Amino acid sequence: MGKLLVLALVGILAALLGERLVAFRHRIAASRELKVKRLPNCHLIKGIETGAEDIDILPNGLAFISTGLKYHGLQSFAPDKSGKILLMDLNEENPRPIELRISRGFDLASFNPHGISLYIDKDDTIYLFVVNHPQIKTTVELFKFVEDDNSLMHLKTIKHELLESVNDIVAVGPDSFYATNDNYFIEETLRTLETFLGLTWTNVVYYSPKEVKEMAGGFYSVNGINISPDGKYIYVADLMHHSIHVFKKHANLTLSPLKVLQLDTLIDNISVDPYTGDIWLGCHPNGMKLISYDPENPPGSEVLRIQDILSEKPTVTQVYVDDGSLIQGSSSAAVYNGHLLIGTVFHRALHCSLDSSSGKGQSNVS
Numbered sequence: 001m002g003k004l005l006v007l008a009l010v011g012i013l014a015a016l017l018g019e020r021l022v023a024f025r026h027r028i029a030a031s032r033e034l035k036v037k038r039l040p041n042c043h044l045i046k047g048i049e050t051g052a053e054d055i056d057i058l059p060n061g062l063a064f065i066s067t068g069l070k071y072h073g074l075q076s077f078a079p080d081k082s083g084k085i086l087l088m089d090l091n092e093e094n095p096r097p098i099e100l101r102i103s104r105g106f107d108l109a110s111f112n113p114h115g116i117s118l119y120i121d122k123d124d125t126i127y128l129f130v131v132n133h134p135q136i137k138t139t140v141e142l143f144k145f146v147e148d149d150n151s152l153m154h155l156k157t158i159k160h161e162l163l164e165s166v167n168d169i170v171a172v173g174p175d176s177f178y179a180t181n182d183n184y185f186i187e188e189t190l191r192t193l194e195t196f197l198g199l200t201w202t203n204v205v206y207y208s209p210k211e212v213k214e215m216a217g218g219f220y221s222v223n224g225i226n227i228s229p230d231g232k233y234i235y236v237a238d239l240m241h242h243s244i245h246v247f248k249k250h251a252n253l254t255l256s257p258l259k260v261l262q263l264d265t266l267i268d269n270i271s272v273d274p275y276t277g278d279i280w281l282g283c284h285p286n287g288m289k290l291i292s293y294d295p296e297n298p299p300g301s302e303v304l305r306i307q308d309i310l311s312e313k314p315t316v317t318q319v320y321v322d323d324g325s326l327i328q329g330s331s332s333a334a335v336y337n338g339h340l341l342i343g344t345v346f347h348r349a350l351h352c353s354l355d356s357s358s359g360k361g362q363s364n365v366s
């Protein structure tokens with residue numbers, strides 16, 4: 001394989017050049033100081049103890065949460081337990097997560113959910129797309145949400161050679177989506193080398209039963225992906241490049257690069273407020289602590305909000321920062337009507353009420 005040879009050569013060169021190490025330390029944000037910035041009305045969500053890697057909220061306030069991710073060297077507090085999808089109704093007075101039952105025939109034991117995305121069809125059918133890593137492979141599972149009995153009916157398992165290391169997806173139809181591949185390699189050592197050398201071999205792939213195609217490439221490590229409320233723009237987070245890439249989505253589904261917004265943090269998941277179009281980001285202010293977990297010196301959490309991303313001067317607000325004493329390794333932040341949910345890769349989840357100063361366009365704070 002051509003790329004393997006390139007990798008070997010680059011590896012030898014890199015061994016000679018300590019510069020790579022400096023660059024790596026920068027990419028992984030090894031040394032940023034954290035100034036804690038908490039919100040007044042937050043509490044840890046009961047029943048979430050093994051991560052809430054991804055959160056997606058329906059326009060009616062039903063929040064879907066993936067929990068129990070086990071992923072390539074990242075910490076897990078329940079390595080033997082399979083993952084779950086939780087549901088939380090944010091319209092309730094004291095919302096609590098319940099586990100969604102999954103229809104028979106689906107292999108629950110190996111369920112290892114990662115990024116998720118909801119899609120509401122014209123007939124109001126709700127589809128849930130879940131990136132799954134049974135063993136260390138990647139599949140995308142398509143479910144139909146049955147609200148009457150809070151269950152997920154498994155419709156199909158999608159596998160494809162262009163979808164081998166998927167992190168996150170955003171659905172654009174009842175059986176089509178864009179997905180991010182966060183690494184080129186699957187194998188652990190090669191992945192580590194890929195990250196260390198700073199290769200930019202990860203991409204965004206479009207999938208439909210008729211066509212599967214790379215739509216953008218050349219990223220260090222693409223992670224969260226999402227779409228603007230009008231469906232015209234796709235936002236992609238490059239974790240190791242500390243940036244958000246904005247693409248124009250054309251009618252023929254190709255993506256053309258529009259702009260790149262540089263931020264001083266590792267961006268994981270992207271969530272879009274369906275009403276304001278604001279972008280909410282779950283970020284890792286210190287990537288090194290995330291990959292070499294030490295409970296005595298845990299990774300922190302950071303939530304950013306971006307307003308008017310398409311304008312010349314988007315407003316970036318640091319909404320929440322924790323040093324890891326309350327919540328570790330935030331990977332997602334999603335809002336609904338004055339509620340903010342902050343999820344983490346392997347730790348707990350936080351439910352906050354936003355006041356008017358931090359929740360533009362969301363005055364009905366409960």
Ligand SMILES: *[C@@H]1O[C@H](CO)[C@@H](O)[C@H](O)[C@H]1NC(C)=O
Pocket residue numbers: 054055056057115116117118168169170224225226227269270271272280282331332333334343
């Ligand atoms: C993470 O990304 C997925 C796919 O774009 C999206 O469905 C989900 O809402 C995001 N979650 C958060 C909380 O950012």
Ligand SMILES: *[C@@H]1O[C@H](CO)[C@@H](O)[C@H](O)[C@H]1NC(C)=O
Pocket residue numbers: 250251252253254
């Ligand atoms: C898709 O549409 C865009 C914008 O109209 C155009 O520039 C591009 O060439 C098209 N690509 C393909 C593959 O049709």
